[in-house]
Amino acid sequence: MSIIVQKYGGTSMGTIDRIKNVARRIIKKREEGNQMVVVVSAMGKSTDELIKMAYSISDAPPRRELDMLLATGEQVSISMLSMTLNAMGYDAISFTGPQVGVHTMGHHGKSRIMDIETKKIEDALNDGKIVIIAGFQGVNENDDITTLGRGGSDTSAVALSCVLECPCEIYTDVDGIYGVDPRLYPPAKKLNTVSFDEMLEMASLGAGVMHARAIELGSKYNAEIYVASSIHDVPGTLIKEGDSNMSPMEQQAITGLAIDNDELMVSLKNVPFDMNITAQFFSDLAKKSINIDMISQTAPVYGAINISFSAPIEDLSELRKILYDFMEKYPQVEMDINKEISKLSVVGIGMRSQSGVAAKFFQLLADNNIPMLMITTSEIRISCVIPSELRDTAVMATADAFDL
Amino acid sequence: MSIIVQKYGGTSMGTIDRIKNVARRIIKKREEGNQMVVVVSAMGKSTDELIKMAYSISDAPPRRELDMLLATGEQVSISMLSMTLNAMGYDAISFTGPQVGVHTMGHHGKSRIMDIETKKIEDALNDGKIVIIAGFQGVNENDDITTLGRGGSDTSAVALSCVLECPCEIYTDVDGIYGVDPRLYPPAKKLNTVSFDEMLEMASLGAGVMHARAIELGSKYNAEIYVASSIHDVPGTLIKEGDSNMSPMEQQAITGLAIDNDELMVSLKNVPFDMNITAQFFSDLAKKSINIDMISQTAPVYGAINISFSAPIEDLSELRKILYDFMEKYPQVEMDINKEISKLSVVGIGMRSQSGVAAKFFQLLADNNIPMLMITTSEIRISCVIPSELRDTAVMATADAFDL
Numbered sequence: 001m002s003i004i005v006q007k008y009g010g011t012s013m014g015t016i017d018r019i020k021n022v023a024r025r026i027i028k029k030r031e032e033g034n035q036m037v038v039v040v041s042a043m044g045k046s047t048d049e050l051i052k053m054a055y056s057i058s059d060a061p062p063r064r065e066l067d068m069l070l071a072t073g074e075q076v077s078i079s080m081l082s083m084t085l086n087a088m089g090y091d092a093i094s095f096t097g098p099q100v101g102v103h104t105m106g107h108h109g110k111s112r113i114m115d116i117e118t119k120k121i122e123d124a125l126n127d128g129k130i131v132i133i134a135g136f137q138g139v140n141e142n143d144d145i146t147t148l149g150r151g152g153s154d155t156s157a158v159a160l161s162c163v164l165e166c167p168c169e170i171y172t173d174v175d176g177i178y179g180v181d182p183r184l185y186p187p188a189k190k191l192n193t194v195s196f197d198e199m200l201e202m203a204s205l206g207a208g209v210m211h212a213r214a215i216e217l218g219s220k221y222n223a224e225i226y227v228a229s230s231i232h233d234v235p236g237t238l239i240k241e242g243d244s245n246m247s248p249m250e251q252q253a254i255t256g257l258a259i260d261n262d263e264l265m266v267s268l269k270n271v272p273f274d275m276n277i278t279a280q281f282f283s284d285l286a287k288k289s290i291n292i293d294m295i296s297q298t299a300p301v302y303g304a305i306n307i308s309f310s311a312p313i314e315d316l317s318e319l320r321k322i323l324y325d326f327m328e329k330y331p332q333v334e335m336d337i338n339k340e341i342s343k344l345s346v347v348g349i350g351m352r353s354q355s356g357v358a359a360k361f362f363q364l365l366a367d368n369n370i371p372m373l374m375i376t377t378s379e380i381r382i383s384c385v386i387p388s389e390l391r392d393t394a395v396m397a398t399a400d401a402f403d404l
Numbered sequence: 405m406s407i408i409v410q411k412y413g414g415t416s417m418g419t420i421d422r423i424k425n426v427a428r429r430i431i432k433k434r435e436e437g438n439q440m441v442v443v444v445s446a447m448g449k450s451t452d453e454l455i456k457m458a459y460s461i462s463d464a465p466p467r468r469e470l471d472m473l474l475a476t477g478e479q480v481s482i483s484m485l486s487m488t489l490n491a492m493g494y495d496a497i498s499f500t501g502p503q504v505g506v507h508t509m510g511h512h513g514k515s516r517i518m519d520i521e522t523k524k525i526e527d528a529l530n531d532g533k534i535v536i537i538a539g540f541q542g543v544n545e546n547d548d549i550t551t552l553g554r555g556g557s558d559t560s561a562v563a564l565s566c567v568l569e570c571p572c573e574i575y576t577d578v579d580g581i582y583g584v585d586p587r588l589y590p591p592a593k594k595l596n597t598v599s600f601d602e603m604l605e606m607a608s609l610g611a612g613v614m615h616a617r618a619i620e621l622g623s624k625y626n627a628e629i630y631v632a633s634s635i636h637d638v639p640g641t642l643i644k645e646g647d648s649n650m651s652p653m654e655q656q657a658i659t660g661l662a663i664d665n666d667e668l669m670v671s672l673k674n675v676p677f678d679m680n681i682t683a684q685f686f687s688d689l690a691k692k693s694i695n696i697d698m699i700s701q702t703a704p705v706y707g708a709i710n711i712s713f714s715a716p717i718e719d720l721s722e723l724r725k726i727l728y729d730f731m732e733k734y735p736q737v738e739m740d741i742n743k744e745i746s747k748l749s750v751v752g753i754g755m756r757s758q759s760g761v762a763a764k765f766f767q768l769l770a771d772n773n774i775p776m777l778m779i780t781t782s783e784i785r786i787s788c789v790i791p792s793e794l795r796d797t798a799v800m801a802t803a804d805a806f807d808l
Contacts, residue, residue, distance in 0.1 A: 054484070054487060068479060075472060076457075080461065086465070145503075
């Protein structure tokens, strides 16, 4: 028998009926002769509710204690799914992340998986059991419960498929990967396959379907990831190595478009032009695990520079502390925090072989009177920050122009 | 500095405001120079809600998975209380039962504490932290999460005070121990002290304030337990070894009255008179950890006997299976399950030295036309099963007659 790792997200686990639906899907694959390892997220919006509870007590709950709280969400899910499978006549057993030995390191709330023990899983599979594992969580070297950050259950599932050397199937509330989010652009087309590189760019840009670290991991171990609907029985999207499966001639310049509304932009004016000051500032941010995304810096004028960067909105309170400390040290610096921004990105392996994509994209925005507040690019991606209010206009124009 | 173990129940932890109140009480004792170890139950009715969720999936959820689910209730509480203490400026750290090393054995849902590791607790206390520990839960030899059964948080707290060799304070939604539940008999008197023996009888009879096993443990290790209100600042009740603190002359025959509505009575008629059959039957019940309480058996007539016994209503589904198996083997047996019963018990160390208590009690019930369906007695207790509908009449009459 071969092992399959499946992952079901919060929406798929949102109600008793949906959990029963998930159980039936697991049983179907099981009856086809597979050994099943299933990773689940917390039910519905329960993680959001737990976060709300925590923040009703404190603006800055200790992250160790927040992890302790959040981990209960998946623990509820795994036991509910296991009970459902047992009630349907299948022997199932649930494990928390710490229990099964998902070892992590790094900051609470943003931990990274170091390794996963397979003994308990393999023993249970050999006993004929369906194994249910809590996604999103693990245990660190102090025996503290840790969480992997938003969408971490994807990472848990892919990591498990790597250590168990088996396929990974991610079931979610969308039918697969689209070039553009269909909620933003209804005529959006579904992709049959997409490369790790493209997917990685889209995920890290907030395309939302998959957690970036999960794709990184899949790419590193070359573990193909199948993403499909947990509700509809329609073909999903296979994320795999290499170029897209189209021949270069047909290849589109742009495979996907992503929007990220969860970032803010900080502008610092009149910063002393001294590499040590800049380096120290970004090092302070890194120490707090604040993921700076885009950075731009102007040329020095009269010994001063302007720096802009974007960062996740969720890190605002930590970020503010560092900014205030910085301004206390350098009182001449002027600061502006803009939360009314969206990051619009276009991604495609085709960019490597086709020129003029950037020019076409910029012209498109100009034609639609959409100002670009910041720009960054990679080999297969162009991102720009635009005012939030112009987001929908920008998505429509881009998706139309690049036939997504 | 000396250590104090405090325990706060679900009602005391029911809302954010109540958790803040609990935190302030902990801080007060801390500021008086004590090292604080705090055991908490799940918030409000959350355990009931989790049980309801489980039973919405299955009539008989696997107990291992049910424990996995229920343990989340306390995990939410400990993190919330720890966050609250941290927000108030006190360094606090929370531990689940498995994390801190509460080792248990026995059946899921009814596990017993074997030992508790103290290293993590002592390390955290020495670091100046307030230590918050999830009650009701532990971990067994398979590394599975276990629960101790209803009210198990009391047991967790007393067990901790035993291993840490320190006082134990149980804070609850009542002001202390009363001779009769004030909800049943408003003029009820609060006791300043009560002996372990009396308390043990009352607890095992469903007096509700304290978990029987907690008192057993306190008695075994002679660890005094102080029970008081988590809301009102009024003196509570000290449970300690020995006779009540009144001199023998003043000593009342009856210290307390307890009502248990959570039992059912099973009557089996026409059971073959064979000790092996009876022994096998009760051994089957024991294997499923069904706590049989009262048992009565008639003398044999024509080679058949009648057996009655009472058992917890929560064990009904397990109980039914065993009864049906039994009747399949012995089709001549007639069975009746009566859920409309209450168990009324009177308890008092005074019974040891005063005679005629039973006679007075039985006469009282007879005068009030209350039939006794079953009777059992111990050295300091008389219990009888009565029809539920006559419960209030019986409580009033007894409390009045014995001046409780």
